[in-house]
Amino acid sequence: MTASRISHRDLADTLVRLRAGVSASDLHGSLTGFLCAGGKTTADAWPSALELDAGHAGELLDDAFPRLYRHCREQLDDSDLGFEPLLPADDVGLAERAEALVEWCRGFLGGVGLASAGQAQGELSAEVREIVQDFSTIAASSFDYDDDEEDETALNEVLEFVRVGVLLLYSELAPVPVRARSTAPASRRLH
Template sequence: MTASRISHRDLADTLVRLRAGVSASDLHGSLTGYLCAGGKTTAEAWPSALELDAGYSGELIDDAFPLLFRHCREQLDDSELGFEPLLPGDDVALSERAEALVEWCRGFLGGVGLASGKQSSNELSEDAREIVQDFSTIAASSFDYGDDDEDETALIEVLEFVRVGVLLLHGELAPAPVRAGNGAATSRRLH
């Protein structure tokens, strides 16, 4: 994997500077969903593919966008299943991290929708349909907080569910990459 990655904070700052009108979590979720569902784009063209409606003028000339694309692509294709949603760090309040996960799931579902177009959800396996439904539930959630330790544990569990769910959906929806040299496709099935 590439050593240089964009942090949630750096992406958030870039989006504010560009007046993009989207949060860092939502944008990463959208890009992940688009790529996960087999959307075709490049490191330079993905904002257009995702129909990013930005309030700035001119072309995207920021290094953050190609870097985010490469990082997301590498994580999804990682044979060691190292994918992680791009969310605020543990130094951020629990409520903000939970809201960022909700935004990430909303973005993910939107990205999947853009990539799959008119593909019927009936074409998905039962497991994949259930994951998409669970992501929809998370995306529509509003959290209550009480016990910090219990809430932190719950967020970690939901985050792990999302992480694994993305990998399972990616294995089912995205075409397998072609191995260099022999042209044989690799399997992305995790189960």
């Protein structure tokens, strides 16, 4: 069953209501980075695993959080490579969408850091280290806007780079996808 997708706006509204002190893009990036780096958690426990500081602990069970987790996990495990960072809709201004992508990358790096605490950087392949470095560059970026059409194209190119980078990192760093483990036929071989 496919998880019902939560919109950026709905998640942002939930985070404001919970006084969580984090943006929707940052939070989705954090969860994605945590899962990509092999972080272990569940749909109900991930806010604690990511050390999310929400206003009222009882409200962490808000339906938005398990939905976000299930959707993120499904997208990462999607054999059609359908992962997309959770960002504002296309009808939102270019500057706001670009800033959300910067926040998403910051969150992603934080999530990777939480999941891989204690893992030596030398254990990562050169390709993974390069992608992480590129995400760091994006996370530290400040964009200038001169031409809406060119800037829109540039944002889409950066977004596609991030999307593919996430999938590459996930394929190298994360354990076998949940779906592959749960649907794999049992071996008939006897030892």
